[in-house]
Amino acid sequence: MSQPTQPNSPSIPRSIPWIISVDDHVIEPPHLWERWLPAKWREQGPRVVRDSYTIEWIQGNQIPRKGGDGPETDWWVYEDFAWCHQMLNACAGYREDQWWMGPIAFDQMREGCYDPKARVADMDMNHVEASLCFPTYPRFCGQLFAERSDKELALACVQAYNDWTVEEWAGDSDGRLVPLQIVPLWDPWLAADEIRRNAERGVHGVAFSELPGKLGLPTIHDPSGHWEPFFGACNDTGTAIFMHIGSGSHWLTSSPDAPPAVTANLVFLTSAMALSDWLFSGVLARYPSLRVCFAEGQIGWIPYVAERADVLWSKSVWAGDGPSLPEPPSHYLRQVYGCFYDDHAGLALRESIGVDQIVFETDYPHQDSTWPNTLDTVATFADALSDTELEKILRGNAATLLRL
């Protein structure tokens, strides 16, 4: 992986290491499944059509529906499911006062959303050396395919996604675009096979659900050991598990009439649930090489959760029927990575989280993204960190996690 040569912005007072971002997003190009599915499936797999949309309001949310007399946009269609991209998830290049709520078509998006060469150019201008991208249309851990009825086709779609992400997206990017695979969530043995197939070609990350129970799947506490083949394959191949906020298709808020800012303020709650699950589950104790990363949940709340977990662990009344942990829960933070984009509270507590456990993200091309001014954000915290800490947090820890 050769580092680009763009100098640091003149506003940055010292040389800032080039960033490895472990939470960005790819907008899958319209040709993905038509090009990468085996020929016999190409007619039935996901494809993009142009059609109008109308907005339905459901509990305060705008839901676009295909058809009607509204304007046109691009629709992904597959089985009986039609879906279009939301502008706020592909708004790179637009100023905040140009944002809108509602669909966005490919020709309205910045090319870096879906084109690997354009993406690398956008990374160059933002001091980002490498980027791990979550899927968009398949959702954060590929739950789209777990929800479809034809599971043979769905497996082929998962594999086509992974082939595309390795061959075409990461492709000839010289390591700048790091592949993140999805797996057939509905079958942990098939998932394990996919982990091994991709490990052989150098893929070391898999997207998984922070709350699989909310997807109708067994939880990581499942007493029958449902996920053991998957966890074992990840452990054995050095494949890290990445869980994005919302990857349980479950958003928590205080009430339906709360302002949108309240809901946005609370997106870390499902990450806090997931971290509690993992710390008490015994999975990290059983698989000591397994590493997990919580994406976009930020980190300022982790020390509180871990400290409290240790106190509860010390009281036998809370053990229940769960596995007995040989060490206090916070011991297993060494297998957990927390990903932030802007979180001074978290950095102030970096010793409690573990300086080796913190990774960074730019969240391109979502509305939360700091692109193209991520260095301005870095400048707000760089002076509080030593050179070694800054190098670890901006790139070194991510390189370890992803085996770059």
Next chain:
Amino acid sequence: MSQPTQPNSPSIPRSIPWIISVDDHVIEPPHLWERWLPAKWREQGPRVVRDSYTIEWIQGNQIPRKGGDGPETDWWVYEDFAWCHQMLNACAGYREDQWWMGPIAFDQMREGCYDPKARVADMDMNHVEASLCFPTYPRFCGQLFAERSDKELALACVQAYNDWTVEEWAGDSDGRLVPLQIVPLWDPWLAADEIRRNAERGVHGVAFSELPGKLGLPTIHDPSGHWEPFFGACNDTGTAIFMHIGSGSHWLTSSPDAPPAVTANLVFLTSAMALSDWLFSGVLARYPSLRVCFAEGQIGWIPYVAERADVLWSKSVWAGDGPSLPEPPSHYLRQVYGCFYDDHAGLALRESIGVDQIVFETDYPHQDSTWPNTLDTVATFADALSDTELEKILRGNAATLLRL
């Protein structure tokens, strides 16, 4: 209020200020409503009867049912509702290895649970000067009475509770037991009347719900201004609003099969929801004398939530139809108090929370309580604080909040 004379424990290296705890619990004595309701209601109000119980298992939880061929315990009965105390909520004086899951009768409890003189003696031995107690049988904000059908009787029960807590519980305790009122949650005008009635006799705290929407009541965002009479009365009389975890009768967990420790680890989530609600609601901006306190939610997560709230406030897309806040959300932390019992992460970030906004609790007689060894907990953090900070956090801030 005269301070008791018990010296500090010899294990405490410097003189520790006597504690004012803003989150303890009273177990209402069996005679409460029979003595304090007007004569015409005494037959119909809550009373205690002795009866057997049987345990039903519902989604992994043990629910005691009145009757059957099990052992006897004490039952509160009122209208069609029968309820008994849980041992883990009245376990003061029992060692952890003596705890049990299930009902506890009055004659199995330590007298300090329900008797004010015995309570003060238990406070003496724990270096606690004053204590604010939440209700138990009426639940954390008196929602029991909001759920009953005869609202005239329910209002009389609320008033009887408040008369008892002022006259008999706080009674002749010389200020050691600080009254916390409940209000008729179903009618904000009656609630305002009750706030004013009790303010005239020196009551400066009211128990309220962290998530009233989860109780089927309007939220604090209600566009018709449902709670304005109540908020106005609290603001005008200097009555602080106390919201205990669980006061929305709503507990969040990751999944039904998660170990009990996961659920216990996540009890702060509803406090985080409530803090987000209050910071964005505009209520604190409209009522600048209003002060709110989150009880038992601890504090280590507050800096993250407040920091993130400020970022969201700065982005117009998140404002929605909510009130526009003249200042960033964290500005209003000066009207918010966070209550902790054991939280080093929170104390490390005390400057972000505000050293004047942190209060302390002993949680007597719950299983989480640090009684009778609260000074051992204090010893784990006292050295990290200045004398001024320690005085504020252990007693000074609570005295300000409660106008003692």
